[in-house]
Amino acid sequence: MPLTRNEDPDQVLIQSLVEGDGEALMALVRRHGRWVRGVLFGVLGTVEDVEDVEQQVWLAFWQRCGELDDTSRWRNWLYRMARNAAIDAVRRSTRRRKLWQGLKDLFVQHPAPQPRPDRNAIVQEEHQRALAAVRRIPEIYREAFVLRHLEGMSYQQIADLIGVAPETVGTRLVRARRHLLRILKADRKDDSLGTE
Amino acid sequence: MTHWAQNELEDRIVRALDGELSASERAELDRELLRNPAARRLMDQYRRIDGQAAAALRTALGSDANVLGTASPARPPRRATRWRWGSISLVAAAVLLLAVGIWAAVHARHWLPGGGDDRAARREPLAVGCKGVEPTGTQPALAAARGRDGAAVRSPLGKAGVEDVPLMYDTADPSPFFDTPRQGDRVIDRHFFGVFDEARRELYLIEVDRVRTRVDAISLDL
Numbered sequence: 001m002p003l004t005r006n007e008d009p010d011q012v013l014i015q016s017l018v019e020g021d022g023e024a025l026m027a028l029v030r031r032h033g034r035w036v037r038g039v040l041f042g043v044l045g046t047v048e049d050v051e052d053v054e055q056q057v058w059l060a061f062w063q064r065c066g067e068l069d070d071t072s073r074w075r076n077w078l079y080r081m082a083r084n085a086a087i088d089a090v091r092r093s094t095r096r097r098k099l100w101q102g103l104k105d106l107f108v109q110h111p112a113p114q115p116r117p118d119r120n121a122i123v124q125e126e127h128q129r130a131l132a133a134v135r136r137i138p139e140i141y142r143e144a145f146v147l148r149h150l151e152g153m154s155y156q157q158i159a160d161l162i163g164v165a166p167e168t169v170g171t172r173l174v175r176a177r178r179h180l181l182r183i184l185k186a187d188r189k190d191d192s193l194g195t196e
Numbered sequence: 197m198t199h200w201a202q203n204e205l206e207d208r209i210v211r212a213l214d215g216e217l218s219a220s221e222r223a224e225l226d227r228e229l230l231r232n233p234a235a236r237r238l239m240d241q242y243r244r245i246d247g248q249a250a251a252a253l254r255t256a257l258g259s260d261a262n263v264l265g266t267a268s269p270a271r272p273p274r275r276a277t278r279w280r281w282g283s284i285s286l287v288a289a290a291v292l293l294l295a296v297g298i299w300a301a302v303h304a305r306h307w308l309p310g311g312g313d314d315r316a317a318r319r320e321p322l323a324v325g326c327k328g329v330e331p332t333g334t335q336p337a338l339a340a341a342r343g344r345d346g347a348a349v350r351s352p353l354g355k356a357g358v359e360d361v362p363l364m365y366d367t368a369d370p371s372p373f374f375d376t377p378r379q380g381d382r383v384i385d386r387h388f389f390g391v392f393d394e395a396r397r398e399l400y401l402i403e404v405d406r407v408r409t410r411v412d413a414i415s416l417d418l
Contacts, residue, residue: 029260030260033260034257034258034260037257038253038257041253041256041257047256047257050257126248126252127248127251127252127255127256128252130245130248130249130251130252131252131253131256133249134249134252134253145249146253146257148214149246149249149250149253150250150253150254150257150258154214154215154216155214155216170207170210170211170214170216171207173210173214174203174206174207174210177206177210177242177245177246178206180245180249181241181242181245184245
């Protein structure tokens with residue numbers, strides 16, 4: 001069940017933030033930064049882009065929290081703010097990327113053979129591979145998947161945040177995993193073909 | 197004994213992994229898992245990819261350092277715009293290209309035939325007498341533009357050690373601006389892009405605006 005206004009421990013922080021308390025913002029970032037990053041990653045798909053947009057979201061939240069009519073809805077407000085910022089960032093970067101990609105490609109050298117990776121490098125490579133696969137999940141399923149796996153949110157919490165029914169969240173999570181499994185299997189197949 | 201469709205089985209497995217099954221639903225799933233090896237395999241696969249994805253996401257996105265940094269809690273958030281080396285180098289490259297283009301545009305009249313005469317240069321169109329670029333050999337993009345007297349145009353970068361790099365002027369569709377004095381022209385829409393010649397190890401910087409297209413060669417030491 002969603003928390004009511006009296007039960008929500010973040011309400012005090014939100015009130016402090018509205019009154020201009022910068023420390024309240026820090027506390028909110030510590031408590032909720034991870035799922036905000038999850039929402040951004042759900043739209044943007046790359047960690048680098050998430051880092052670029054994340055600060056803008058929190059700064060905008062700080063500057064505009066006085067406009068919040070119903071403070072009990074702050075999570076949904078922050079969610080929409082993060083999502084819109086991410087969508088704007090995608091629009092901005094699409095044109096810029098197109099312009100630069102062609103020129104950049106000219107200077108990309110083929111990487112030299114790498115020395116044998118150590119264990120950390122292997123783990124890092126696995127993470128990169130997993131992230132790349134998550135990135136290829138369709139956005140509509142990726143958002144729920146990231147919120148579930150990054151923050152451990154329940155179906156109800158995800159549903160409350162993004163404004164859909166819990167059953168819809170369940171369906172999206174099933175489909176996200178189906179996509180992910182298919183992508184990882186295809187990658188493995190490509191790898192084995194490449195080494196033959 | 198229950199025989200589930202694949203979709204239903206997936207749904208149950210996913211909800212079990214997410215901790216969203218009731219006790220009775222979980223018991224039903226356990227019975228199915230005992231009976232059905234394919235279901236067990238699927239659950240193992242989903243559990244494994246869940247673990248991989250969660251670890252990767254938490255490693256990549258789990259830290260607040262991007263917003264909080266190492267600042268004390270009392271410190272207000274940093275500025276929203278965060279410059280990274282990638283952004284800085286892109287901006288520097290853009291500025292460099294723009295500077296080269298502007299420099300070349302300002303000095304262009306000295307390399308055109310009769311360019312020494314400022315008054316004549318101001319009265320003459322940029323690409324004199326050409327109806328189009330004549331392709332030569334297998335490199336039409338490098339076809340030498342020719343002036344009114346048919347002489348090849350000298351490279352603007354010749355002084356920097358690159359000789360005989362032709363200039364190309366696209367005069368197929370001269371606009372009314374074509375005859376306006378070059379000095380003081382306001383270029384409203386200008387683009388630069390580069391084409392890299394692997395054989396020569398040269399980057400051809402191509403400037404396109406509403407009146408002309410020019411190709412300059414830049415030697416690269418990559």
